[in-house]
Amino acid sequence: MGQFPVRISWNRPAGSILPVPDLAISLRGVVKRYGSITAVDGLDLDVPTGTCVGLLGPNGAGKSTTMRLLTAQSIADEGEIDVLGFRLPGESKMARAQCGVVPQLDNLDTTLTVEQNLIVFSHLYRIGRDERRPAIERALEIANLVERRDSRVDKLSGGMRRRLLIARALVHQPRLLLMDEPTVGLDPQVRQELWALIDALRVQGTTILMSTHYIEEAQRLADTVLVMSHGKAVAGGPPAQLIADHAGQEAVEVYGLPDRLAEVEAAALRDGLRTRRTGTSIAVLGVERIDGNAPEGIRRATTLEDVFVLLTGEEID
Amino acid sequence: MADLMEAPAPARRLGRLERPAILGVLVRETINFSSYWKSATFSSTVEPTIYLLAFGFGFGALVSKVNGYSYVQFVGTGTVATAVLFSAAFPAMFGTFVKYQFQRTYDAILAAPVDTEELVTAEALWVATRAGVYGCVPMLVAMVFGLDPAWGMLTVPLIAFLAGFGWACFGIMIAGYAKAIENFNYVVSAVLTPLFLVAGTFFPISGLPRWARVLAELNPLHHCVELVRHAAFGFHATDPLRVLALVLFAFVVWRVAIRAMTRKLIS
Numbered sequence: 306m307g308q309f310p311v312r313i314s315w316n317r318p319a320g321s322i323l324p325v326p327d328l329a330i331s332l333r334g335v336v337k338r339y340g341s342i343t344a345v346d347g348l349d350l351d352v353p354t355g356t357c358v359g360l361l362g363p364n365g366a367g368k369s370t371t372m373r374l375l376t377a378q379s380i381a382d383e384g385e386i387d388v389l390g391f392r393l394p395g396e397s398k399m400a401r402a403q404c405g406v407v408p409q410l411d412n413l414d415t416t417l418t419v420e421q422n423l424i425v426f427s428h429l430y431r432i433g434r435d436e437r438r439p440a441i442e443r444a445l446e447i448a449n450l451v452e453r454r455d456s457r458v459d460k461l462s463g464g465m466r467r468r469l470l471i472a473r474a475l476v477h478q479p480r481l482l483l484m485d486e487p488t489v490g491l492d493p494q495v496r497q498e499l500w501a502l503i504d505a506l507r508v509q510g511t512t513i514l515m516s517t518h519y520i521e522e523a524q525r526l527a528d529t530v531l532v533m534s535h536g537k538a539v540a541g542g543p544p545a546q547l548i549a550d551h552a553g554q555e556a557v558e559v560y561g562l563p564d565r566l567a568e569v570e571a572a573a574l575r576d577g578l579r580t581r582r583t584g585t586s587i588a589v590l591g592v593e594r595i596d597g598n599a600p601e602g603i604r605r606a607t608t609l610e611d612v613f614v615l616l617t618g619e620e621i622d
Numbered sequence: 623m624a625d626l627m628e629a630p631a632p633a634r635r636l637g638r639l640e641r642p643a644i645l646g647v648l649v650r651e652t653i654n655f656s657s658y659w660k661s662a663t664f665s666s667t668v669e670p671t672i673y674l675l676a677f678g679f680g681f682g683a684l685v686s687k688v689n690g691y692s693y694v695q696f697v698g699t700g701t702v703a704t705a706v707l708f709s710a711a712f713p714a715m716f717g718t719f720v721k722y723q724f725q726r727t728y729d730a731i732l733a734a735p736v737d738t739e740e741l742v743t744a745e746a747l748w749v750a751t752r753a754g755v756y757g758c759v760p761m762l763v764a765m766v767f768g769l770d771p772a773w774g775m776l777t778v779p780l781i782a783f784l785a786g787f788g789w790a791c792f793g794i795m796i797a798g799y800a801k802a803i804e805n806f807n808y809v810v811s812a813v814l815t816p817l818f819l820v821a822g823t824f825f826p827i828s829g830l831p832r833w834a835r836v837l838a839e840l841n842p843l844h845h846c847v848e849l850v851r852h853a854a855f856g857f858h859a860t861d862p863l864r865v866l867a868l869v870l871f872a873f874v875v876w877r878v879a880i881r882a883m884t885r886k887l888i889s
Contacts, residue, residue, distance in 0.1 A: 339889070373889070376732070376733045377888070378729065378732055378733065378887070378888060378889070379888070379889050380888060380889075398735045398737060399735075401733060401734060401735045402734075402735040404733075406730075406733035408726070408729060408730065408733070410726055410729075411726075412725060412726035412727055412729055412730040414650070414653075414654060414725075414727070415725075416654065416657040416658070417653060417654065417657065421653050424649070424653065425646075425649060425650040425653055426734065428642075428645065428646040428649040428650070429643075429646035429647070429649075429650070429731060429734040429735075429736060430646075430734055430735070431642045431646070431735065473730075
């Protein structure tokens with residue numbers, strides 16, 4: 306695949322906006338219940354301006370609910386939510402005017418063209434008459450869809466539709482971009498293409514909150530990661546830091562029969578090390594601490610996936 | 623003087639029922655309309671026209687005069703209300719449900735600076751505008767078959783718009799409360815069909831038993847039928863009350879539709 310061409314001009318008109326708060330998003334003790342289910346359970350979350358924060362967690366951890374709370378499409382039962390300095394839900398409309406949202410489920414108008422979809426959102430986001438045309442051109446360029454402007458959405462590939470969703474979210478040059486599982490269900494090649502696009506936005510200084518259950522995505526794109534499980538934040542920090550804190554530097558991967566794996570697991574626990582099962586093997590984490598006594602196996606660097614499984618459990622319940 | 627020159631503090635919240643939000647939703651509808659206007663126009667105009675021709679000629683052969691009008695004139699004005707119902711309640715019901723459930727359009731719109739109240743109002747205005755136009759079709763067809771033009775007919779698009787707004791909100795309200803699209807069958811059979819038949823479209827209400835006449839006065843469609851007929855043949859002194867009834871109907875279902883959709887869209 307060729308390099309994804311990204312040309313982004315990101316100068317916003319001076320004097321048209323409120324001062325930028327240090328925290329683009331701040332959640333304190335947020336609780337959201339649906340009947341007897343507590344989807345978000347006392348969540349604290351900070352997204353500093355100009356950074357990309359990844360919400361990482363298994364399905365059902367409360368990531369999507371958190372994203373909906375940020376646009377006041379869900380209303381929290383407890384806690385405080387501030388977005389771009391606005392208190393939700395009361396001031397949510399002001400916040401929404403300056404946020405771009407990439408939803409998990411494609412909700413483009415499929416019988417319209419690429420350009421028509423952007424025209425609609427240039428109106429919904431209240432771009433002035435004279436600004437609309439350049440805004441749409443800029444969004445088409447960011448998403449590399451200039452050539453497909455007249456294509457109907459139902460004729461586009463899955464990757465192009467995702468790019469259009471991102472272009473649509475950027476048409477009004479938002480100060481904050483919210484992306485809910487931006488690459489879910491896409492081929493690896495298409496995913497890489499989107500990563501290049503998101504990374505370019507990040508480098509330009511766009512503030513991004515992105516939820517994902519793809520560990521590699523969080524590791525590559527996020528400045529800091531918040532690991533969620535059962536509606537709570539279980540750990541947070543830069544990916545490298547999280548790995549060092551929770552899984553050490555190196556792991557040994559031991560393959561074998563169940564009895565042998567159980568033995569290795571027991572030995573590692575005696576040595577004060579943490580382990581994770583991968584299905585076919587057992588990984589002993591942080592083995593650099595017991596060099597010489599490490600079990601026989603394949604050495605590898607620890608990953609965010611090790612942390613993810615340690616923190617969110619080996620089984621999904 | 624200096625403090626008088628200070629810039630006003632920036633607004634902390636945007637208002638309710640803002641024009642840009644409503645216009646944004648209307649722009650989306652008009653652009654979308656360019657991709658389906660043929661089928662919408664077909665169903666909204668051909669169906670009432672068939673009713674008009676079938677009843678007009680079928681019954682017209684048996685009945686020469688109703689309340690002093692020829693039967694084609696009677697039905698031609700009455701089916702305006704039918705066209706309004708067909709082009710407002712049905713698209714609002716199905717369109718709302720599809721946009722909410724299948725296309726998830728409303729998720730995208732509500733992530734923008736648009737509130738549910740503005741969304742519902744804009745959608746109803748759009749459907750009502752279409753009903754205002756499509757509603758005139760049966761009357762124009764009836765003109766071909768001998769309905770005399772009258773100045774009062776110029777108010778028919780307005781009557782159709784007002785009634786259309788009410789029926790659009792009614793449809794949105796039903797979609798807001800419906801758990802599945804199949805549930806619409808209950809509403810169509812138990813509510814819309816009786817209202818449609820006992821509105822004075824095909825036969826005068828005056829021939830019905832007293833209790834049915836009282837019920838008919840509660841039927842917004844009946845007021846629409848009467849107003850259109852009077853627009854063509856001369857207004858009555860009681861017509862402002864009928865307009866009031868339509869305004870009241872529209873206002874109540876508008877508020878209930880907003881409530882229903884807020885419950886559905888904001889969890």
